Amino acid sequence: MTTRRRILGSICASGLLLLTAACGKDPEGPDCGEPLYGGSATDEAWMTMVDAKKKAADSSRAVTVMWPAEGEVHPQNVPPPTISWTSPLRASLECDTPGRLAQAGLRPSRGPLAWLTELLVPTAEAHLPPFTGDIYWVQVTVPGRECPVEVLTSELSWKIDDASWSIMSEPTSQGLSLQITSAYLQDNRLKEGPFQLAKPRTFQRSSSTP
Template structure:
């Protein structure tokens, strides 16, 4: 093979390798956890996230309000919502045992970062049964959320570390999207449901 052919082959190989790297999906970090939510249940939610948007039973966000601007010195808010799937009566499956995972403290952003650097073992939790809400805060064009939580509750009290993280995007448009679903032993049986249009808000700049 002459030098010209070798050079062409090398460039083609580099282009192919670069293309393969670019096509790999970005792996975003786990969310914070609230209520009885577990990492196993989160993986079940991830598996159904690419399904077409169904807003027929999406939550109704009570806060934040559309276009709300939080002052730069505002304290971390509590966001709340109502959900059609939270009030539905469901019969227990015959011959099946449905376990509700015991609540565990929500991890802060600092705790998540610490575990990323020094992983720790988590005890295996019982399969989760119940409604779950995956709240994601994003900025336009970003592949991963700025902050996120998976919770079994109908509210999210943002912790100070998460609020500080949002403060790094002060003045920018942020959006809140909520994906909800009902799970039976870590398997999504209803949903997912999402808001037709994510809710917009901002944090004021200093």
């Protein structure tokens, strides 16, 4: 009977250790919650991008950042800037024909007036339709903050909102670090990517007025 109790005790102790490990801190980093959303990006597309982090990203088809330039300093008392970029993913889609896309099993990105169609003809579905197109996960790392300021967007730019810009407002010698992860999704499934800048872009907000 004593031996049986010892075995049961060992099993219970092992179970508690496993439960403690499962409830512990995520080894991949803190839970920063969802990003902001831009364009036609959705939370389901974001979940796909989070899962894509398990894959090794490469820079072969990464975006080209238009703003900021490396080391850019944005003056105080000036409206928040717009981070902008170009993408080989968008360029290849715009140059491709519907026939070639169909052969590849792909669909073109939603057009710029897709939002107007959805406004005039509301969908009866409870959830947003699956996302298909090129998508961009913009992350700005702020020195001293555990979580980055981030947005997931289907656009080629992000007009930084006042709340996000205020978080970036403290000037530091280290500067802010910008990383953009891009991918092509078909019905929320990863088809191409993820791609990342080979080196994050550094910029900061000036401590002086222009």
